[in-house]
Structure formats: C-alpha cells, structure tokens
Amino acid sequence: MLKDITLGQFFPGNSILHRLDPRIKLILAVVYIVMIFLAKGVTAYALVVLFTVFLVAVSKIPVRTILKSLKPLLIVLIITALINIFWNGGTTPLFTIWKITVYKEGVIRAAAMALRIILLMAGTSVLLTYTTSPIALTDAIERLLSPLRAIKVPVHEFAMMMTIALRFIPTLIEETEKIMNAQKARGADFESGNLIKKAKSLIPVLIPLFISSFRRAEELATAMECRCYRGGKGRTRMTVLHLKAHDFLFTLFVCFTVAGIVLLNIYLPVYTI
Amino acid sequence: MAETIIRTENLSFAYEEEGNRIPVIENLNLEIEKGSFVAVLGHNGSGKSTLAKLINLILTPTGGTLSLFGEKVDEKEMSDDALYALRQRIGMVFQNPDNQLVATVVEEDVAFGPENLGIPPAEIRKRVDDALDIVGMRAFAKHSPHQLSGGQKQRVAIAGIIALRPDVIIFDEATAMLDPRGRADILATIEKLNREFGTTVIHITHYMEEAIRAGRVIVIDDGKIVLDGTPREVFSAVDTVKAAGLDVPQVTELMLEIRKDGFDFPADALTFSEGADAVEAYILKTRNKKEHS
Structure with a gap:
C-alpha cells in the first residue's frame, strides 16, 4: 500500500530531460508553474497540455507511473472541483440543486482548476523529481541559492538536510510497513472504524517509527563524522555542472512556449477564466 | 616486526549516569601492527564498540593515552584539521548499512567521503570507480541504495570508506545484520583488502567462524582484554572464552x-x-x- 507512493522518486535514465543541467531544470520548473497560471483560455491551456505531453514523451517515463502518482491527488481534485462548481457565480445557469445554482462558468472554472493541479503535478514531477536525481536537485538548489550565503543563510546545511530526507524516504516507508505488519500480527486493526479511530490506531505505528528515526539519525551522524563530514567548508563535488548546448536550446524552446501562451491569451481567448 | 600503528596505554573510558561513574573501558593496553587482521570478540556491552570509537576519535578517552601512527593523540590540543586528517586514515564501517549511506545513488554515496576531503572532481571520480571495483559493485554504480540487498549495501558502505584511502578500517559488527551470503561477501571483501591492499583490519564480530579467519583474536570482557593471540591459542582457552560470555x-x-x-x-x-x-x-x-x- 505505502509502496505505491511514487511521488518524489527518481527514475534513472538517459533522456534529454535526464541530461539537462539541474539548475536549468529548476528554473524551468518555476517558469512552467508560471506558465500554468498564465494560461487563460482553452487555446492557451491546450498549448500547456501539449507542452506537458511533450515533456512526458521525451522523458520516457511510463505514463502509468505518472498516472499512479496522481492517484493520491484525487481527493484534492474532487474537493477543488466541487468548491469551484458551487461557489462561483456566473451568468449562464445550467441547473439548480436545492437552492444552489450551478453556472456554466463555474463548471469551466472547476475543470480548469482540476487541469491546473494535474498539470502542476505531472509537469513538475517529470521535469524535476522523476528525471533529476535528488542529489543533483539539492546540488542545484545549493548552487542557485549560494549567493544567499553572503547574508548568513545556511544554504549547504539546508541542502544536506534535503538530501538526507530524500535518502530516508524509502527506508522509512519500508520500516513503517514492517511495524504495521508487526502490529497487525498482534491484532491491531488499521482498516475499520471512522477517521478518528483510524488515526488513533496509527499511534502505535508512529511511536516506534519516531524512536527508530532518532536512533537512525544518531548513527548516521556518527557515520558521516567518520567519513570526515564537517559541513560545507572546503567541500568539493564529484560532478561539476557545466551548461551545454542542449541546455540553451531547451531554455529557448520553453521561452517560445511561454511567448505562445501569452500570444494565445491575447489573440485567441476562448472560454477564458 | 611490522610497525605499530595503534597503541593504547592504560586507555579508559567512562560515562556518568545519575552521578554514577560507569566505566566501559578500563586500563586497556593494546598494540596493533600495520597490515594485520585483528578480530575483536566480546559479548554485548563488553566495550568493544566503544574501543572502536575511541580509536576512530569519535569518543574522547577519559584516561590513558592513545597513539596513532606513532604519534600521541591529544584531542584537546589538536586542531580540527589534524583531527580530520587522522580520522581519514582510520575508516569505520557500522552494523546497519541503511544508517551509513547518505546519498540516493550508489556512486554519489561513495563520493561523499572524498568530497568532504576537498579532493578535485576528476580524482574523486577515479577513487569512486576504483573503490566500487574493489568491492565488486561497479555494475550498481547508478542504482539507488534501497534497491540493493543488505550485503550489497554494506559493500557500498565499505566502498565509501575505501574511497577515503584509509590505512586502517574498523568493521564494527559490520556482518551482524546480514544473511549468511551477505556475510560471506563482506568477509571476502575484508580479506581482499587486508591481503591485496595491505589495509590494517580490525573486525569486531560475534561470529567465531569469522574470528578464526583473522591473524589475531582479541577477547574483551568488561572493558579489559582477557585473551589475545592467534585464533588457535585463543580458542584453546575454552574456559576463559566461555567466561567472557562467548562461544568457541x-x-x-x-x-x-x-x-x-x-x-x-x-x-x-x-x-x-x-x-x-x-x-x-x-x-x-x-x-x-x-x-x-
């Protein structure tokens, strides 16, 4: 059950997206998010969808994996959609359920919002988490934010914490499953009852998990010390990042897409929200 | 007679708990020669892991002296740089492979140590490849640690230490959590390091079958050395071994x-x-x- 969570999991590969400089990818991911919120009409949205489909195709990540990662979002999607359908006024009423009128604009808005969330998840995970090793990602964050060190922001420490957190996600998931199985074998029931009862039944899982995490943290700290870790001071990296031709080309391509969205917003606004 | 690289004189370590002084290591005298393969045996709480951490300078002794590579170590006087220079020469592999791997990709984890030393990137690359070759994990360089078996993870952890190019490697019950196959792999790696690369090995273990493969066996009980000699000498003293809570x-x-x-x-x-x-x-x-x- 827990193993199904693929969110934030790196898929090793050799696609163009894998080979892009992580710093560029990080910046482009931000641009991509801006892109999604920039799009206003159906036409502009179509371009964003097209761009996202292109990203997925180029990344060679199985579509099934991406769809699976969207599954936990289903509840968020439904709630967002419902809120948008019922809370938005409009001019074209579609139907009325018990005093609440649903307008055409509301439905369009709900669809747009749901699409936005899906694109946001799928696009950023393909562009970043699926195709960038977490270390490359934190490395990129560290390098992009390094000017902040001048104002005493602990950039390296922050990046190291991220790396370790990412490293231990699968380990802790595995451990959670082990503890849950052990509790089940002792008659624990995680499935029945209402939400509060279910949450309460998780306490005997969380406590051992916390304790073991602290022990892990201590052991890891000792092991890191043994491997001469002393913070970011004087540290070098095995992989040195250099921008290559394909980085510039890809950036150019993204710039064109953004320009396309702006143009479509201005000249071909259909069903704008 | 080979050169002595680790020497302790009346080495002691104790910690305080609720005002009581609890000794872990007491007046321990030990000499370890360069290039030797020493197995350290002792039951749980005998102080064997504490000894390892003292040698590795993770813990500071509360009494006695410790000399490494012919020089007396005084942590209070020592600069940080000198401390790390010594620590780099004495690597340590721990029991739980999961809790020593830092990175999410095998080769990046092996690179962690050399990166900390501030070595140029091209040299790190070479060290990482060499280390992975020695432990036979080159084919898994791009894998994620959680896809590997316990024995494989432990071999990656060893590679991470080898990449630091230490003179001594301490294995602190590095085989305790592994299945028989993983244990055999690790022991083969340890012997290879000792024989082919002349690395001094201190192997702390519970398993007698592993201890007999060492050149020298030390039995520790209550923070003291009770037996010290070749495996044959040590295990013929059955009563002493059993009194120390161990099996022959x-x-x-x-x-x-x-x-x-x-x-x-x-x-x-x-x-x-x-x-x-x-x-x-x-x-x-x-x-x-x-x-x-």
Missing part, C-alpha cells in the same frame, strides 16, 4: 567434547576441514591398529 567455534567445541570422553582428538581444530581431517586421521589410526592386532 563449533568444531573446537565438538573436538573438546570428544576428548572429554577419552578419545585422542586435537584440542585446537578450528575449521570444518580441520575437524574432518582429525576424524579421518582417527579412523585411519584405529583401522591400522585393528589390522596390526
């Missing part, structure tokens, strides 16, 4: 039981093949006697 190798135990019943079997057989040889020799001897009479 199964074959040795079997031979001793047979001897107790009045049969002439060797008291110092350690391995299965030695045991088999002893039985064979005995059978041949009795058969010869029958033929003569």
Whole structure:
C-alpha cells in the first residue's frame, strides 16, 4: 500500500530531460508553474497540455507511473472541483440543486482548476523529481541559492538536510510497513472504524517509527563524522555542472512556449477564466 | 616486526549516569601492527564498540593515552584539521548499512567521503570507480541504495570508506545484520583488502567462524582484554572464552567434547576441514591398529 507512493522518486535514465543541467531544470520548473497560471483560455491551456505531453514523451517515463502518482491527488481534485462548481457565480445557469445554482462558468472554472493541479503535478514531477536525481536537485538548489550565503543563510546545511530526507524516504516507508505488519500480527486493526479511530490506531505505528528515526539519525551522524563530514567548508563535488548546448536550446524552446501562451491569451481567448 | 600503528596505554573510558561513574573501558593496553587482521570478540556491552570509537576519535578517552601512527593523540590540543586528517586514515564501517549511506545513488554515496576531503572532481571520480571495483559493485554504480540487498549495501558502505584511502578500517559488527551470503561477501571483501591492499583490519564480530579467519583474536570482557593471540591459542582457552560470555567455534567445541570422553582428538581444530581431517586421521589410526592386532 505505502509502496505505491511514487511521488518524489527518481527514475534513472538517459533522456534529454535526464541530461539537462539541474539548475536549468529548476528554473524551468518555476517558469512552467508560471506558465500554468498564465494560461487563460482553452487555446492557451491546450498549448500547456501539449507542452506537458511533450515533456512526458521525451522523458520516457511510463505514463502509468505518472498516472499512479496522481492517484493520491484525487481527493484534492474532487474537493477543488466541487468548491469551484458551487461557489462561483456566473451568468449562464445550467441547473439548480436545492437552492444552489450551478453556472456554466463555474463548471469551466472547476475543470480548469482540476487541469491546473494535474498539470502542476505531472509537469513538475517529470521535469524535476522523476528525471533529476535528488542529489543533483539539492546540488542545484545549493548552487542557485549560494549567493544567499553572503547574508548568513545556511544554504549547504539546508541542502544536506534535503538530501538526507530524500535518502530516508524509502527506508522509512519500508520500516513503517514492517511495524504495521508487526502490529497487525498482534491484532491491531488499521482498516475499520471512522477517521478518528483510524488515526488513533496509527499511534502505535508512529511511536516506534519516531524512536527508530532518532536512533537512525544518531548513527548516521556518527557515520558521516567518520567519513570526515564537517559541513560545507572546503567541500568539493564529484560532478561539476557545466551548461551545454542542449541546455540553451531547451531554455529557448520553453521561452517560445511561454511567448505562445501569452500570444494565445491575447489573440485567441476562448472560454477564458 | 611490522610497525605499530595503534597503541593504547592504560586507555579508559567512562560515562556518568545519575552521578554514577560507569566505566566501559578500563586500563586497556593494546598494540596493533600495520597490515594485520585483528578480530575483536566480546559479548554485548563488553566495550568493544566503544574501543572502536575511541580509536576512530569519535569518543574522547577519559584516561590513558592513545597513539596513532606513532604519534600521541591529544584531542584537546589538536586542531580540527589534524583531527580530520587522522580520522581519514582510520575508516569505520557500522552494523546497519541503511544508517551509513547518505546519498540516493550508489556512486554519489561513495563520493561523499572524498568530497568532504576537498579532493578535485576528476580524482574523486577515479577513487569512486576504483573503490566500487574493489568491492565488486561497479555494475550498481547508478542504482539507488534501497534497491540493493543488505550485503550489497554494506559493500557500498565499505566502498565509501575505501574511497577515503584509509590505512586502517574498523568493521564494527559490520556482518551482524546480514544473511549468511551477505556475510560471506563482506568477509571476502575484508580479506581482499587486508591481503591485496595491505589495509590494517580490525573486525569486531560475534561470529567465531569469522574470528578464526583473522591473524589475531582479541577477547574483551568488561572493558579489559582477557585473551589475545592467534585464533588457535585463543580458542584453546575454552574456559576463559566461555567466561567472557562467548562461544568457541563449533568444531573446537565438538573436538573438546570428544576428548572429554577419552578419545585422542586435537584440542585446537578450528575449521570444518580441520575437524574432518582429525576424524579421518582417527579412523585411519584405529583401522591400522585393528589390522596390526
């Protein structure tokens, strides 16, 4: 059950997206998010969808994996959609359920919002988490934010914490499953009852998990010390990042897409929200 | 006589708990020679892991002196740089492979140590490849640690230490959490490091079958050395070994039981093949006697 969570999991590969400089990818991911919120009409949205489909195709990540990662979002999607359908006024009423009128604009808005969330998840995970090793990602964050060190922001420490957190996600998931199985074998029931009862039944899982995490943290700290870790001071990296031709080309391509969205917003606004 | 690289004189370590002083290591005198393969045995809480952490300068002794590579170590006087320079020469592999891997990709984890040392990127690349070759994990360089078995993870952890190019590697119960196959792999790696690369190995273990493969066995009980010698010497002192809460190798135990019943079997057989040889020799001897009479 827990193993199904693929969110934030790196898929090793050799696609163009894998080979892009992580710093560029990080910046482009931000641009991509801006892109999604920039799009206003159906036409502009179509371009964003097209761009996202292109990203997925180029990344060679199985579509099934991406769809699976969207599954936990289903509840968020439904709630967002419902809120948008019922809370938005409009001019074209579609139907009325018990005093609440649903307008055409509301439905369009709900669809747009749901699409936005899906694109946001799928696009950023393909562009970043699926195709960038977490270390490359934190490395990129560290390098992009390094000017902040001048104002005493602990950039390296922050990046190291991220790396370790990412490293231990699968380990802790595995451990959670082990503890849950052990509790089940002792008659624990995680499935029945209402939400509060279910949450309460998780306490005997969380406590051992916390304790073991602290022990892990201590052991890891000792092991890191043994491997001469002393913070970011004087540290070098095995992989040195250099921008290559394909980085510039890809950036150019993204710039064109953004320009396309702006143009479509201005000249071909259909069903704008 | 090889050069002594680790020497302790009256080394002690104690910690305070609710105002009581609890000694872990007491007046321990030990010398370890360069290029040796030493197994350290002791039951849980005997102080063997504490000894390892003292040698590695993770813990500071509360008494006595520690000399590494011929120089006395005084952590209070020592600069940070000198401390890390020494720590780099003494690597340590721990029990739980999961809790020593930092990175999410095997080769990036192996690179962690050299990166901390501030080595140029091209040299790190070479060290990482070499280290992965030594432990036989080059094919898994791009894998994520959680896709590997326990033994494989531990080999990656060893590679991470090898990449630091240490003179001494301490294995702190590095085989305790592994299945028999993983344990055999790790032991083969340890022997390879010791024989082919001349790395001094201190192997802390529970397993007698592993200890007999070392050149020297030290038994620690209550923070003191109770036995020190070749595996044969140590395990023939069955009573002392048992008093320290340990077992002797199964074959040795079997031979001793047979001897107790009045049969002439060797008291110092350690391995299965030695045991088999002893039985064979005995059978041949009795058969010869029958033929003569």
